[in-house]
Amino acid sequence: MKKEYLLLDKVEGSLIELSNLHRVSNEEIVKITSLEDEKTRLGQVVKINGDKATVQVFGDNLGVSTRNLKLSFEARPFEIPLSEEILGRVFNGLAEPIDKGPLIYADKFYNINGRPINPASRKYPRNFIQTGISSIDVLTTLIRGQKLPIFSGSGLPHNELAAQIAKQAKIKDDQGSDFVIVFAAIGAKHDEVDYFRQTFKNAGVLEKLVMYINYADDPIMERLISPKCALxxxxxxxxxKNKQVLVIMTDITSYGEALREVSSSREEVPSRKGYPGHLYSDLAMLYERAGMIRGIDGSITLIPILTMPNDDITHPIADLTGFITEGQIVLGRDLNQEAIYPPVDILPSLSRLMKDGIGEDYTRDDHADVSSQLFAAYSRVQEVRALAQIVGEEDLSDKDKMFLKFGKEFEKRFLSQNFDENRDIEESLDLSWELLKILPKDSLDRISPKLKKKYLGE
Structure with missing residues (x-):
């Protein structure tokens, strides 16, 4: 039953406080109507204390007071209509169409708050998703149903990388035809959104893509709603619908900043760097909605992108994201300054589920050994480069000079590739073997003799 209230206790910013309530639920949707111009806004119950409640308004709250509003409690959470007609469409942060298309009509409405997948019903991720990017496919492999964030910094090409993954990603099995993409922009600039839309249009992937866009000048509460609508x-x-879904969300840092701002307006006790103490649980409620469920063919693979303030990987948002998710892809500023795209810094990057989704049954029999050897060799390259800065490159041993050559070729030919270059996993692994031939044979200690004989002819 809907309940209407005219007497309010307090209006401050986008928060409305009122008392003497009866049977009001947390996260319940509220219609806020101005008695002067009949303009209607939406809000949500964010706090309940006895018979008192705090309502957060979605949107601008200028010009309202305790005497010119009528609040109608809808007795339902925030819900959106969904059907397969959403594919190819663009929505705002509240799931309203902004592409001049018709409204979505459906028999059923879905609660955007959702629930994390029950661990007992989760299916372990296995299948390999090919992104066409060598540094990801070979060294930080993306697995269907995985949560693999991209850690970036201001000015780094994370938007370009996200767009390239979205247009190139595919599952190398018979389910590839059911592969779709859900893209969520959180607090994005208008030119960034225009870039994504144009890139997806040029790539011809709009028919299998649905976009939820929250602009930087949109209301702050929409920033907290848009990723939930997308998920x-x-x-x-x-x-x-049993589809294989890739969800790309950018930028999670904007979500965290919005959470901090809303928490501050509610006068909650701040935690580290001013973020609310429930930041971890809020992020977990988003990330844990990805995965696979036993008995269902469909899956959700999540790639959240976050920009680290001052490139600080210990920043609360990056730190907590690393705890919740199954690895990370880290973009390096040094590589970007050397005009290497994508600037994936492979040493701090990892994919915790990679070992179970590669090999003979998924990619190729040499994948695991080659990946391990590349990591070890590139780690040695960094040590040799540091030594060369002290003693000079001319005084290095012949073996160390071979590692320096490997490092240059590895960055130039393997890490670096064009935005439109889509490499097959076979091509990336073959390129890895070409680069490993540069190294002394006794340095290839991570590869089995059987594979050396097969791919090097030894």
């Missing part, structure tokens, strides 16, 4: 759409496509 709700992903759950519908994956678990009801």
């Amino acid at each position: 709700t759409a992903a759950e519908y496509l994956a678990f009801e």
Whole structure:
């Protein structure tokens, strides 16, 4: 039953406080109507204390007071209509169409708050997703159903990398035709969104893509709603329509900043760097909605992108994201300054599920050994470069000079590739073997003799 209230206790910013309430639920949707111009806004119950509640308004709250508002409690959470017609469409942060297309009509509405997948019903991720990017496919392999964030910094090409993954990603099995993409922009600039839309249009992937866009000048509460709308759409496509869904969300740091701002307006006790103490659980509620469920063919693979303030990987958002997710892809500023794209810094990057989704049954029999050897060799390259800065390159041993040559070729030919270059996993692994031939044979201690004989002819 809907309940309407005219007497308010307090209006401050986008928060409305009122008392003497009866049977109001947390996260319940509220219609806020101005008695002067009949303009209606939406809000959500964010706090309940006895018979008192705090309502957060979605949007601008200028010009309202305790005497010119009528609040109607809808007795339902925030819900959105979903059908397969959402593919190819663009929505705002509240799941309203902004592409001049028709409204989405559906028989069923879905609660955007959702729930993390029950661990007991989770299916372990296995299948390999090919992104066409060698540094990711070979060294930090993306697995279907995985949560693999991209850690970036201001000015680094994370938007370009996200767009390239979205247009090139595919599952190398018979389910590839059901592969779709859900893209969520959180606090994005208008030119960034225009870039994504144009890139996806040029790549011809709009028909298998749905976008949820929250602009930087949109209301702050929409920034907290838009990723939930995107994940709700992903759950519908994956678990009801049995599609393989790749969710790309950028930028999670904007979500965290919005959470901090809203928490401050609610006068909550701040935690590290001013973020609320529930930042971890809020991020976990987003990330843990990705995965696979036993008995269902569909899956949700999540790539959240976050920009680290001052490139600080210990920043609370990056730190907590690393705890929740299954690895990370780190973009390096030094590589970017050397005009290497994508500037994936492979040493701090990792994919915790990689070992179970590569090999003879998924990619190729040499993948695991080659990946381990490349990591070890590039780590040695960094040590030799540091030594060369002290003693000079001319005084290095012949073996160390071979590692320096390997490092240059590895960055130039393997890490670096064009935006439109889509490399097959076979091509990336073959290129790895070409580069490993540069090294002394006794340095290839991570590769089995059987594989050396097969691929090097030894």
